[in-house]
Amino acid sequence: MGQPLLEINNLQTHFNTERGRVTAVDGISFSVExxxxxxxxxxxxxxxxxxxxxxxxxxxEKYTASYDGExxxxxxxxxxxxxxxxxxxxxxxxxxxxxxPLSSLNPVFTIGFQLTETIRxxxxxxxxxxxxxxxxxxxxxxxxxxxxxxxxxxxxxxxGMRQRVMIAMALACKPKLLIADEPTTALDVTIQAxxxxxxxxxxxxxxxxxxxxxxxxxxxxxxxxxxxxMYLGQVVxxxxxxxxxxxxxxxxxxxxxxxxxQIEGNRSEKLNVIGGTVPALTDIPKGCRFAxxxxxxxxxxxxxxxxxxxxxxxxxxxxxxxxxxxxxEAVEHAIPTS
Ligand SMILES: Nc1ncnc2c1ncn2[C@@H]1O[C@H](COP(=O)(O)OP(=O)(O)OP(=O)(O)O)[C@@H](O)[C@H]1O
Ligand SMILES: [Mg+2]
Numbered sequence: 001m002g003q004p005l006l007e008i009n010n011l012q013t014h015f016n017t018e019r020g021r022v023t024a025v026d027g028i029s030f031s032v033e034x035x036x037x038x039x040x041x042x043x044x045x046x047x048x049x050x051x052x053x054x055x056x057x058x059x060x061e062k063y064t065a066s067y068d069g070e071x072x073x074x075x076x077x078x079x080x081x082x083x084x085x086x087x088x089x090x091x092x093x094x095x096x097x098x099x100x101p102l103s104s105l106n107p108v109f110t111i112g113f114q115l116t117e118t119i120r121x122x123x124x125x126x127x128x129x130x131x132x133x134x135x136x137x138x139x140x141x142x143x144x145x146x147x148x149x150x151x152x153x154x155x156x157x158x159x160g161m162r163q164r165v166m167i168a169m170a171l172a173c174k175p176k177l178l179i180a181d182e183p184t185t186a187l188d189v190t191i192q193a194x195x196x197x198x199x200x201x202x203x204x205x206x207x208x209x210x211x212x213x214x215x216x217x218x219x220x221x222x223x224x225x226x227x228x229x230m231y232l233g234q235v236v237x238x239x240x241x242x243x244x245x246x247x248x249x250x251x252x253x254x255x256x257x258x259x260x261x262q263i264e265g266n267r268s269e270k271l272n273v274i275g276g277t278v279p280a281l282t283d284i285p286k287g288c289r290f291a292x293x294x295x296x297x298x299x300x301x302x303x304x305x306x307x308x309x310x311x312x313x314x315x316x317x318x319x320x321x322x323x324x325x326x327x328x329e330a331v332e333h334a335i336p337t338s
Contacts, residue, residue: 004031011069022281026233039224095170105154112150137168160191232289239315249317
């Protein structure tokens with residue numbers, strides 16, 4: 001395999017807050033191959049959105065945020081780019097769909113105006129050409145009668161329609177990479193399914209790679225090829241979808257799995273059945289970050305942080321005891337021979 005489309009190495013995102021400097025993303029590494037759909041999962045507050053927004057350097061670097069590590073897009077480190085060059089990447093090479101479509105659309109302009117502006121910022125087209133392209137994009141995202149809808153304002157559209165408009169905007173410049181941050185969480189189940197189908201279709205037709213962020217392992221099973229599991233700002237497990245579902249290694253991932261009785265279950269269900277709560281960023285455990293909630297944690301876990309290590313093939317896990325736990329579970333599940 002050649003160079004990955006996106007390669008994140010040891011990314012850290014720090015924020016200056018009233019309670020001091022916190023590191024919301026702490027040493028994340030993963031890569032995305034061309035045309036791949038990578039899932040990023042984890043409970044609320046584990047750093048999914050901060051990771052997504054860091055890739056496009058969306059945090060204010062003057063007063064609030066700073067980054068360390070590398071974010072290489074086709075070999076070029078985005079963290080080293082000037083503001084002007086970074087601007088060329090956003091919406092062009094890499095696009096993002098945010099969680100809440102209403103707050104991301106401007107209520108005082110028609111969706112047609114917003115779409116044509118987006119197209120014209122990034123590509124040289126006349127207003128008329130951009131308007132026609134906008135209609136085609138809306139059609140592609142499955143909006144009925146796009147030639148009429150294009151002149152409407154965001155409040156005139158349903159939540160699902162607005163999310164489609166956001167997708168149309170994100171796709172306006174045929175990005176190589178789409179970062180979708182919980183694009184379906186706010187939508188009802190039928191619309192969710194349609195939006196997922198649409199993202200899959202566009203991935204196949206345009207060869208666009210996707211980083212798909214979600215709480216929902218059911219959705220991951222449906223559309224992703226590989227998954228990164230995050231906990232408290234770090235990657236705790238990474239595997240292809242089959243390995244993750246058939247052989248989850250990290251106690252946290254196992255906990256997430258238990259929160260979906262069936263893969264085809266209720267997609268709106270949040271993954272929140274693991275006991276205890278995620279420690280605050282100002283109170284990060286010195287050993288394994290999951291130790292405070294882990295039934296297998298011992299003194300070693302509480303004292304020393306484990307590294308992310310390679311298990312087999314491309315399966316990685318950050319746990320001192322994963323092999324022992326797997327052996328113990330195998331014995332417990334073994335059928336007696338006599
Ligand atoms: N601008 C900021 N300043 C300070 N802390 C922040 C900022 N943005 C996010 N955080 C903190 O970073 C951590 C990760 O937040 P993030 O939004 O990435 O979580 P998430 O995994 O996307 O959660 P959710 O599933 O609820 O969307 C949280 O503790 C959050 O409070
Ligand atoms: Mg989020």
